[in-house]
Every structure is written in C-alpha cells, then in structure tokens.
Amino acid sequence: MTKVLPAEQAIGVFDSGVGGLTVLKAMRELMPAEDLLYLGDTARLPYGTKSPRSILNYAGQAAAHLQRRQIKLLVVACNTASAVALEHLRESLAPLPVIGVVEPGAIAAVSKNPAGRHLVLATEATVSLGAYGNAIRGLDASAKVSELACELLVALAEEGWTHGSVAESIIQKYLEPQLGLPAAERPQSLILGCTHFPLLRDAIVAVAGTDVAIVDSARTTAAAVEGFMADRQLARAQHDGSVKLLATDGARRFARVGGAFLETSLSANDIELVDL
Amino acid sequence: MTKVLPAEQAIGVFDSGVGGLTVLKAMRELMPAEDLLYLGDTARLPYGTKSPRSILNYAGQAAAHLQRRQIKLLVVACNTASAVALEHLRESLAPLPVIGVVEPGAIAAVSKNPAGRHLVLATEATVSLGAYGNAIRGLDASAKVSELACELLVALAEEGWTHGSVAESIIQKYLEPQLGLPAAERPQSLILGCTHFPLLRDAIVAVAGTDVAIVDSARTTAAAVEGFMADRQLARAQHDGSVKLLATDGARRFARVGGAFLETSLSANDIELVDL
Numbered sequence: 001m002t003k004v005l006p007a008e009q010a011i012g013v014f015d016s017g018v019g020g021l022t023v024l025k026a027m028r029e030l031m032p033a034e035d036l037l038y039l040g041d042t043a044r045l046p047y048g049t050k051s052p053r054s055i056l057n058y059a060g061q062a063a064a065h066l067q068r069r070q071i072k073l074l075v076v077a078c079n080t081a082s083a084v085a086l087e088h089l090r091e092s093l094a095p096l097p098v099i100g101v102v103e104p105g106a107i108a109a110v111s112k113n114p115a116g117r118h119l120v121l122a123t124e125a126t127v128s129l130g131a132y133g134n135a136i137r138g139l140d141a142s143a144k145v146s147e148l149a150c151e152l153l154v155a156l157a158e159e160g161w162t163h164g165s166v167a168e169s170i171i172q173k174y175l176e177p178q179l180g181l182p183a184a185e186r187p188q189s190l191i192l193g194c195t196h197f198p199l200l201r202d203a204i205v206a207v208a209g210t211d212v213a214i215v216d217s218a219r220t221t222a223a224a225v226e227g228f229m230a231d232r233q234l235a236r237a238q239h240d241g242s243v244k245l246l247a248t249d250g251a252r253r254f255a256r257v258g259g260a261f262l263e264t265s266l267s268a269n270d271i272e273l274v275d276l
Numbered sequence: 277m278t279k280v281l282p283a284e285q286a287i288g289v290f291d292s293g294v295g296g297l298t299v300l301k302a303m304r305e306l307m308p309a310e311d312l313l314y315l316g317d318t319a320r321l322p323y324g325t326k327s328p329r330s331i332l333n334y335a336g337q338a339a340a341h342l343q344r345r346q347i348k349l350l351v352v353a354c355n356t357a358s359a360v361a362l363e364h365l366r367e368s369l370a371p372l373p374v375i376g377v378v379e380p381g382a383i384a385a386v387s388k389n390p391a392g393r394h395l396v397l398a399t400e401a402t403v404s405l406g407a408y409g410n411a412i413r414g415l416d417a418s419a420k421v422s423e424l425a426c427e428l429l430v431a432l433a434e435e436g437w438t439h440g441s442v443a444e445s446i447i448q449k450y451l452e453p454q455l456g457l458p459a460a461e462r463p464q465s466l467i468l469g470c471t472h473f474p475l476l477r478d479a480i481v482a483v484a485g486t487d488v489a490i491v492d493s494a495r496t497t498a499a500a501v502e503g504f505m506a507d508r509q510l511a512r513a514q515h516d517g518s519v520k521l522l523a524t525d526g527a528r529r530f531a532r533v534g535g536a537f538l539e540t541s542l543s544a545n546d547i548e549l550v551d552l
Contacts (some may be wrong), residue, residue, distance in 0.1 A: 043330055044320065051525050054319055124529065155431035166449050173442050249327050253400065 004070055007236050010035035010244070011225065012066035012074045014059070017045035018158070018254060019195035020077030021261040023101065024243070026222035027075070031229075033239045039066055040258070041276070043249035046154065047080040048123030048194070055125070059085040060092060061276040065246075067093055072234050075225060076100040079194050079217065080123055083131030097228065104224035105191050105217035106135035112213045113188045115142035119178055121204075122193035124149040132193050146187065150174050150194070157196035160260050167203040175207055189213040199261065246272050280346055283512050286311035286520070287501065288342035288350045290335070293321035294434070294530060295471035296353030297537040299377065300519070302498035303351070307505075309515045315342055316534070317552070319525035322430065323356040324399030324470070331401070335361040336368060337552040338524075343369055348510050351501055352376040355470050355493065356399055359407030373504065380500035381467050381493035382411035388489045389464045391418035395454055397480075398469035400425040408469050422463065426450045426470070433472035436536050443479040451483055465489040475537065522548050 011031075013024050017040050024038050041047075041062050047055050059081045063074055074096055076082045076089065082100030090098045109118050120132040126147075133145040152170055161167050178187055190212050192198055198218045205214060229235040247254045251271040259266035287307075289300050293316050300314050317323075317338050323331050335357045339350055350372055352358045352365065358376030366374045385394050396408040402423075409421040428446055437443050454463055466488050468474055474494045481490060505511040523530045527547040535542035 043326065045325070049321070049526060049529055050319065054525055152428070152431045152435050152437070155428045159428050161428070161449070166445050169442050169445055173437070249330050250325060253325055 006072045007234050009070050009072040010037040012071035013038045013077050014062045015078040016041050016047040018258040018261050021258050022195050022198045022218040023077035023221050025262050026218040030222045030226050032241050033236045034241045036243045039246040042247045048125045052084050055084040063089050074098045080125045083126045083129045101217045101221045102131050102135050104220040105215055108220040109189050109191050109215045110140040116188045117144045118189045119187035120147040120191045120193045121150045154196045157199045158257050162199045168207050171207045191215040246274050282348045283510050285346050285348040286313040288347035289314045289353050290338045291316050291354040292323040293318050294534040294537050297534050298471050298474045298494040299353035299497050301538050302494045306498045306502050308517050309512045310517045312519045315522040318523045324401045328360050331360040339365050350374045356401045359402045359405045377493045377497045378407050378411050380496040384496040385465050385467050385491045386416040392464045393420045394465045395463035396423040396467045396469045397426045430472045433475045434533050438475045444483050447483045467491040522550050
C-alpha cells in the first residue's frame with residue numbers, strides 16, 4: 001500500500017447503519033474538499049437496543065477496518081457508540097484522532113442556553129447511559145437535563161415518514177409530558193441525540209414550537225470536525241472531495257434508505273459490502 | 277447428559293427477539309403440559325432488515341444451540357427466519373421436526389377465504405421474499421395476494437403503544453391504499469405476518485373493520501404444533517409445563533419488553549444469556 005500524506009487521507013465516518021449519513025451530509029456541505037469514507041454496520045444494527053459489551057465489540061471491529069484503510073480522523077457518527085465506546089476507541093486507535101457526536105451536541109446546547117433546561121431525545125441505550133446528561137453537566141454544573149428514549153422515531157425516519165400528521169402525532173405523544181409543564185420548567189433546548197432525528201427536525205419544530213432551541217448533533221459534529229482539522233492542519237484544500245460508502249449487509253436497503261437520508265439517488269452498486 | 281424420552285423433552289421456540297413470545301404465549305395457552313424453551317437472538321435483531329445470507333447463518337446457530345439442549349420439536353417463531361431459512365433448517369437438523377409460522381398462517385387464510393383476496397402485513401424481508409404469497413398460491417391457485425411491509429409496527433409493538441390514536445393513525449396510513457379500493461377488490465383477510473403484530477390486533481380491527489378476517493400467525497402456529505404432536509404421539513400429558521427463556525443479549529430489555537408481550541412480569545434474572 002502506498003503511503004498517503006495525512007492531510008490527503010480520507011476522514012472515516014462510522015455508524016451502526018444509515019443514521020450517520022446525516023452527519024456525513026453535514027460534513028460534505030461544510031468540507032467539500034475532503035474525501036469521506038463511511039462504514040455502516042448494517043449487519044448488526046441497531047446498536048440502540050444492544051448491551052454495552054456488544055457495542056464495544058462491534059464498534060472496535062468497525063473502527064479497526066477503517067483504520068486499515070488509512071484515514072486521518074475517525075468520526076463516530078452514532079450516538080450510542082459515542083456514548084459507550086468513545087474512550088475505548090481513542091485508546092485502541094491512538095494516535096488516530098476520534099471525534100464522537102455527544103460532546104459537540106453538549107457544547108452547542110450549553111452555549112445556546114447557559115444554566116438552561118435541556119431535553120435530550122435519543123435511543124434507549126444512549127438514554128440509559130446518561131451520556132448527554134453527564135457531558136452537559138460536566139460543562140455547566142447549573143444545567144438541568146432530562147433524557148427521553150424515543151425508539152419509534154428511528155423507525156419513522158427509516159420509513160421516510162418524516163413530515164405530516166403521523167410523524168407529528170408520534171412526536172407529540174413523546175413530548176407531551178415535557179411540553180405540558182409550566183413555562184418555568186419546560187425545556188429550553190431539544191437535543192437531537194440520535195443521528196436519525198435531524199430528518200424529523202421540521203416535524204419536531206411543528207410540535208415543540210419555535211421558542212425551543214433545536215440542537216442538531218449532525219451539524220454540531222461537522223463543525224467540530226472542521227475546527228479540529230483546522231487546528232491540526234489536517235484540512236484538505238482545492239480538491240474535489242469524494243464519498244465512498246461501505247456497509248456490512250443489505251446493500252439494496254442501504255441504497256434505498258441511505259439515498260433518502262443523503263437526499264440523493266443511490267443504487268446497490270454504490271455500496272461496497274465488507275466483512276468485519 | 278441423561279437421555280430424556282422424546283415426549284418428555286421441551287419444545288424449542290426460536291425468534292430473532294421478543295416477537296416470537298406471542299407464539300410462545302399461544303402455545304402455552306393451548307398446551308399447558310409442555311415444557312417450552314425459548315431463544316431470542318436479541319444480539320442480532322431485527323432479522324427483518326438483514327440479508328438472506330446473514331439470516332441463514334444466524335438461524336442455523338440459534339437452532340443448533342436449542343438442538344444441543346435436547347428438544348423434541350423446533351418452532352421457528354419468526355416470520356423472516358421461516359421465510360428464509362426453514363428448508364435449510366429442516367435439512368441440517370433432521371430428524372428433528374421443524375415448524376415455521378408462514379405455512380400455518382397461509383393454510384388458515386385459505387380455509388377462511390377460498391379463492392379470496394389476502395393482504396399480508398409483514399417486515400421488509402418477509403415481503404421481499406414473497407413467502408406468504410408463494411405459500412398461499414401453492415395451496416389455492418385462485419387466491420389473490422398482496423404483501424405490505426409495515427416496519428414501523430414492529431417498533432410500535434415494542435414501545436407498548438398497541439392501542440389508541442397513534443397506533444391507529446399509523447395502521448391507517450399503511451392500510452389506506454388497500455382499504456380505499458372498491459369493495460370487490462378490497463382484501464377479505466389480513467394476515468398478521470410478523471410475530472409482533474398480534475399485539476396490535478385490536479387497533480388493526482379498529483381501522484380495518486370487522487368485515488375483514490384477521491389471521492393471527494401466532495395462534496395458527498400453536499394449533500399446527502398441537503396437531504403435529506398429536507399425530508406423532510409427541511404430546512405430553514399430566515405435567516405442569518415450564519417456560520425457560522434464553523437470549524443472546526440485553527436481559528433487562530428482554531424482561532421489560534418480553535414481559536409486556538407475555539402479559540406477565542419478568543426480571544432480568546428470569547432470562548439466561550447465551551453465546552451462539
């Protein structure tokens with residue numbers, strides 16, 4: 001294998017499935033010169049209902065595969081894997097830098113609403129680990145954080161029912177207990193703590209109203225990656241960046257659902273299947 | 277290991293997760309004298325979005341594990357695994373008898389509505405394989421069969437939102453194109469071709485009306501198992517049957533969601549974790 005200069009290497013992006021494509025899309029918009037190498041571990045999705053032991057194991061295998069393909073930075077574009085496996089991946093992949101989605105989201109929430117009330121919408125696993133709560137309180141001891149598991153929103157995004165009355169009625173049922181609180185207790189920011197949820201942003205705003213700040217962890221993570229690469233002089237300039245998509249199973253489904261996530265048309269031939 | 281007489285051995289029941297518990301529950305009600313050994317492959321659920329190659333591999337490992345524990349019959353209580361892997365399992369486990377959920381459902385639908393119009397509600401994988409369509413047309417060449425992937429209903433059942441307006445609005449959105457047809461084209465039977473869907477039976481009836489026959493593959497499979505065991509003199513009498521639950525991951529979640537499926541209270545200690 002020929003040695004490629006660090007700045008010319010791709011950025012690896014890893015997720016349990018197609019959800020991380022919302023992060024890939026935000027990165028592509030912000031950093032069009034970068035080559036992006038995405039791996040969706042579709043054979044073992046969803047991580048959100050798996051045990052920490054399995055998630056550590058799966059994330060380690062996926063990250064090692066991307067590292068073997070020479071990447072300059074790894075983005076863990078999966079909230080569950082970021083919550084469970086980030087420290088473990090940083091240790092095992094060092095000196096490769098690893099950026100997760102939880103910390104950028106927590107920083108954005110705290111900057112928008114210092115000493116504020118935050119509601120994190122996430123999968124069961126992310127909620128049960130309290131990762132956003134810990135990250136936010138670590139940055140702002142006065143912050144109040146609630147976390148809410150919204151498993152159905154994942155299926156809703158994958159079905160493509162991202163707008164309209166069905167989406168809004170599901171979101172309403174999840175948010176009702178919080179939105180019905182007195183104004184002084186109601187959340188001031190909603191953190192989209194699952195990579196699928198940015199697709200539901202419009203429906204969430206329709207239910208929650210415009211007084212609540214929406215923190216989209218796809219966009220905040222893309223911005224964190226851009227800042228990190230500028231600091232380390234890893235950014236690539238004057239290049240027509242590419243996107244390469246890998247999956248561990250189901251290329252046809254990946255193309256269909258992933259195409260909707262990326263707002264582009266994909267065929268199964270655009271997806272390379274890999275064994276981990 | 278002491279040799280146990282065939283009739284005194286347990287019936288093995290295998291599913292990708294908790295959905296097959298609807299089949300287990302129907303079997304328990306019909307055959308209270310039998311010992312039931314259930315294995316949910318929760319580490320790798322859902323099978324519904326996986327490729328046939330992975331499903332064959334996973335189902336083979338799960339079935340082999342149950343066979344090693346001395347069972348007299350294997351029930352594949354997962355529509356996707358039945359559609360993909362039944363023949364393969366019958367060959368590799370012979371002479372152990374193997375019963376899936378697709379054929380009993382197809383037989384029940386055809387008996388209720390000969391030369392009828394059937395609509396199968398299932399996961400993407402079951403639909404894409406056309407397993408129910410093939411089984412029904414094999415029994416009744418005049419039958420008309422449509423199959424509809426309803427992935428969101430799986431998440432709905434697992435969230436426990438089985439009744440009320442949100443469940444009905446989701447079911448309405450899926451069924452609208454079929455229910456809106458002229459009476460002479462409208463389906464006469466709805467086949468619940470995913471083991472999660474019997475939990476949504478009331479909501480489905482509320483949307484579809486009482487003119488449409490509901491074929492519940494959990495109940496039809498339990499009846500098929502009872503008939504098979506009587507034929508082969510494998511049934512057990514005068515015994516206080518037991519239920520043993522195995523899972524490959526996430527005992528706490530299995531206990532919480534599975535308890536709701538079985539309408540009983542389970543704790544993580546009731547679930548034995550196994551490695552396949």
